[in-house]
Amino acid sequence: MSQFWKPGAEKPRLLDDEEGGVVFLSSSLSSASSIGYGYASIEKQRQRLPVYKYRTAILYLVETHATTIIVGETGSGKTTQIPQYLKEAGWADGGRVIACTQPRRLAVQAVASRVAEEMGVKVGEEVGYTIRFEDFTNKDLTAIKFLTDGVLLREMMDDPLLTKYSVIMVDEAHERSISTDILLGLLKKIQRCRSDLRLIISSATIEAKSMSAFFHARKGRRGLEGVELVPRLEPAILSVEGRGFNVQIHYVEEPVSDYVQAAVSTVLLIHDKEPPGDILVFLTGQDDIDATIQLLTEEARTSKKNSSGLIILPLYSGLSRAEQEQVFSPTPRGKRKVVISTNIAETSLTLEGIVYVVDSGFSKQRFYNPISDIENLVVAPISKASARQRAGRAGRVRPGKCYRLYTEEYFVKEIPAEGIPEMQRSNLVSCVIQLKALGIDNILGFDWPASPPPEAMIRALEVLYSLGVLDDDAKLTSPTGFQVAEIPLEPMISKMILSSNELGCSEEIITISAVLSIQSIWVSGRGAQKELDEAKLRFAAAEGDHVTFLNIYKGFLQSCKSSHWCHKNFINYHAMKKVIEIREQLRRIAQRIGIVMKSCESDMQVVRKAVTAGFFANACYSEAYSQSGMYKTVRGSQEVYIHPSSVLFRVNPKWVIYHSLVSTDRQYMRNVISIDPSWLLEVAPHFYQQHRLNPIH
Structure with a gap:
C-alpha cells in the first residue's frame, strides 16, 4: 500500500493561508503497488485522479478540523476516493461508519457501485448504499455508506446524534436541495454535542467562504494554556484542482424556438462533421429526453448520412439499474455514444468519454407561491455556474466543444450568476414535518444556510395543522402527526x-x-x-x-x-x-x-x-x-x-x-x-x- 498520513502520526508540513484554511505543502507519497491480484490497473487509475496528490492533506485536515470544505471539479475523484482514504486511515475501525451523502438517488447507486468495484467487494457488504425504499447495507460489515441527504435525515429520527458515523461527507453541497440545507443546519447542531464527529462539505462550485462562515459562527474552545484543542472549530478549506482540458464554446446566432429540435440537429451535425468522441445533451426532464431519443432514432433510420453509428441513451433519476449501467459502459469501437440527460450529469455523475456537450440552457426547477399555495415544476433558465459546469463535462478526456443553444448576449446579460437555493422556492410542508419529528420546535429560529421565506413557512404550518398533523401549539399530534412523520x-x-x-x-x-x-x-x-x-x-x-x-x-x-x-x-x-x-x-x-x-x-x-x-x-x-x-x-x-x-x-x-x-x-x-x-x-x-x-x- 502507499504511504499516507495516519491520524496521530507526525503531521505533514502545512501552511495556514490568508483565507483561514490550510494549504498542503509537501508529503512523501510513494508509488502505490497493486492492492491485490487483478487490481493493479484500478490502483493506477486511482492514482491518476487529481484528488490523489491531496490525500495526505485531506486526512490531516479531517483529523485536525471539525469541518473541512473541499472544493473540486466533478471528475477530480473526490466522491469516490475520499471515503476510501478515510477507511484506509482507520476512520471505520471499531464498527464505525463513514457516510457520504448525495442529493440524487442515481448518483448514490452509481458511486457505491464504482467504489465497491475499486475495493474489490460486493455492493451491500463493506460498501453499501441506502436510498428511499432500497437498503443495500450490512450492519456488521458496511464501513462506507452512500445515501441521499433525505435518508440521513430520516435516520436522525431514530438516532438524533448519528452516533454510528465517524465522518459524514456532504457531497454536491452546491446543489442546495432542501434536504442538503436542513442536513447542514442539523449537522452544525450535532457538532456541538459530538467533538469526535468530522464533517466534510464537498462541492464543485460552492461559495467556500460563506459555507465556512456558516460553520464557524461560534467561538472555539481553548485549552488551559490558551492552546486551541483538536479538532479546531474553524473550518479548513481545500481546493482540489481538476484536470480539465480546454473547451471551445459555441453559441447559436439567433434564439431557437424549439430546443428539442435544435438539440437533435446539433447532435447530427456533430456526428457528421466532428472526429470521434461521445456527446452529452442536457435537457429538462424525461418527456424532453424521450422526445429527443424518438426524433434521433427516426432520423438515424431515415437519414442517408452515417447516423447508424450512434448509440442513444437516456439518463434521468427514474431509470432502472440496467439502463444506468449502459450509460457508464465504454463505447464500442467505431460507435459514438449520445447520452441525453437531465442536470443530473451536471455535477453528480462523471461520464468518461464525453468530448461534446449540447446545452439547452434550461432545467426543471420547483417554484412555490405561498400566497396561492401552488407549487410548480417549471422549465427555467439555468445559472451561469450551471452553464460552466455543463461545458466542463466536455473537457475530461481531451479538449472538447460545448454547443449552447442560446445566444452569447443572452448568456452575458440574462442568465443569473447563481441559482436560488431550493429552500427559498419550494413548498416547505415536508421540511417542517421532518424538523418537528426531530424535536426542533422553533423552526423560524433554526440556523439555516439560507433562510426560507416566512410566508412559505407559515403556509406549511397551516397545511400541517389542517391535516391534523400539528396541534394548536404547533407540536406533532399523537398518534397522527408521529405516524405521518414515520x-x-x-x-x-x-x-x-x-x-x-x-x-x-x-x-x-x-x-x-x-x-x-x-x-x-x-x-x-x-x-x-x-x-x-x-x-x-x-x-x-x-x-x-x-x-x-x-x-x-x-x-x-x-x-x-x-x-x-x-x-x-x-x-x-x-x-x-x-x-x-x-x-x-x-x-x-x-x-x-x-x-x-x-x-x-x-x-x-x-x-x-x-x-x-x-x-x-x-x-x-x-x-x-x-x-x-x-x-x-x-x-x-x-x-x-x-x-x-x-x-x-x-x-x-x-x-x-x-x-x-x-x-x-x-x-x-x-x-x-x-x-x-x-x-x-x-x-x-x-x-x-x-x-x-x-x-x-
Whole structure:
C-alpha cells in the first residue's frame, strides 16, 4: 500500500493561508503497488485522479478540523476516493461508519457501485448504499455508506446524534436541495454535542467562504494554556484542482424556438462533421429526453448520412439499474455514444468519454407561491455556474466543444450568476414535518444556510395543522402527526394512507401511493400518441387516474408481471417492478405503525374519500359558464386545467382533486380524481367553512 498520513502520526508540513484554511505543502507519497491480484490497473487509475496528490492533506485536515470544505471539479475523484482514504486511515475501525451523502438517488447507486468495484467487494457488504425504499447495507460489515441527504435525515429520527458515523461527507453541497440545507443546519447542531464527529462539505462550485462562515459562527474552545484543542472549530478549506482540458464554446446566432429540435440537429451535425468522441445533451426532464431519443432514432433510420453509428441513451433519476449501467459502459469501437440527460450529469455523475456537450440552457426547477399555495415544476433558465459546469463535462478526456443553444448576449446579460437555493422556492410542508419529528420546535429560529421565506413557512404550518398533523401549539399530534412523520412520503400521501385504515381500503391506497412515488408508469407516446391513448382507454376508470392505476396494477399482476404485457400496453415495465418493490416497503411501514391491511374490493367511493382526506387542499370545481375545461381551485380561485395525460381529460367532472400541478402555457393538474364536494366538509370542516362551498353546489 502507499504511504499516507495516519491520524496521530507526525503531521505533514502545512501552511495556514490568508483565507483561514490550510494549504498542503509537501508529503512523501510513494508509488502505490497493486492492492491485490487483478487490481493493479484500478490502483493506477486511482492514482491518476487529481484528488490523489491531496490525500495526505485531506486526512490531516479531517483529523485536525471539525469541518473541512473541499472544493473540486466533478471528475477530480473526490466522491469516490475520499471515503476510501478515510477507511484506509482507520476512520471505520471499531464498527464505525463513514457516510457520504448525495442529493440524487442515481448518483448514490452509481458511486457505491464504482467504489465497491475499486475495493474489490460486493455492493451491500463493506460498501453499501441506502436510498428511499432500497437498503443495500450490512450492519456488521458496511464501513462506507452512500445515501441521499433525505435518508440521513430520516435516520436522525431514530438516532438524533448519528452516533454510528465517524465522518459524514456532504457531497454536491452546491446543489442546495432542501434536504442538503436542513442536513447542514442539523449537522452544525450535532457538532456541538459530538467533538469526535468530522464533517466534510464537498462541492464543485460552492461559495467556500460563506459555507465556512456558516460553520464557524461560534467561538472555539481553548485549552488551559490558551492552546486551541483538536479538532479546531474553524473550518479548513481545500481546493482540489481538476484536470480539465480546454473547451471551445459555441453559441447559436439567433434564439431557437424549439430546443428539442435544435438539440437533435446539433447532435447530427456533430456526428457528421466532428472526429470521434461521445456527446452529452442536457435537457429538462424525461418527456424532453424521450422526445429527443424518438426524433434521433427516426432520423438515424431515415437519414442517408452515417447516423447508424450512434448509440442513444437516456439518463434521468427514474431509470432502472440496467439502463444506468449502459450509460457508464465504454463505447464500442467505431460507435459514438449520445447520452441525453437531465442536470443530473451536471455535477453528480462523471461520464468518461464525453468530448461534446449540447446545452439547452434550461432545467426543471420547483417554484412555490405561498400566497396561492401552488407549487410548480417549471422549465427555467439555468445559472451561469450551471452553464460552466455543463461545458466542463466536455473537457475530461481531451479538449472538447460545448454547443449552447442560446445566444452569447443572452448568456452575458440574462442568465443569473447563481441559482436560488431550493429552500427559498419550494413548498416547505415536508421540511417542517421532518424538523418537528426531530424535536426542533422553533423552526423560524433554526440556523439555516439560507433562510426560507416566512410566508412559505407559515403556509406549511397551516397545511400541517389542517391535516391534523400539528396541534394548536404547533407540536406533532399523537398518534397522527408521529405516524405521518414515520412514512417516507409527502405528508398528504401519508395522511391518505392513514385515512384508508378507517375507511377499509388500505390495500388499494398503498398501491396508489406506490404509483404516485414513481415519475410515470407510462411509456412516452411521442410518435405513437394515438396508440398510447388507446392503451390508456383499456384501463381508464370513470373515477379518474388513481382508480386507473389500480386497474393497471391488477392487470400487471394478472399478466404474471410480464414485460411483454407492459410493452403491448405502453406501460413502463421497470416502473411497474419498482411500484411492486415500493408497495412492499410501504406495507411493512404501514403495518409497523398499526394500519390493518384491508381491501375494499370494488367500492371505489371509499378509495376516493381516502384520497380526499389527504388532498382536500387541492380541490377544484368547474363553473357552469366557464370556458371549456377550465377549473378553479377552491382555495385561491386559481385557473387550472386537467392535463392531457389524465384519463379525465375532456371528461371534465364538476369536482376534482389533483395530486400535483405542472406549469407550461397553463396550470395543468396531474393525477386527477373526481369527488363529491360534501366529502370536503366531512374530512376538513375546519379548512372549508360551509359558506365557502355552498354557493358552488
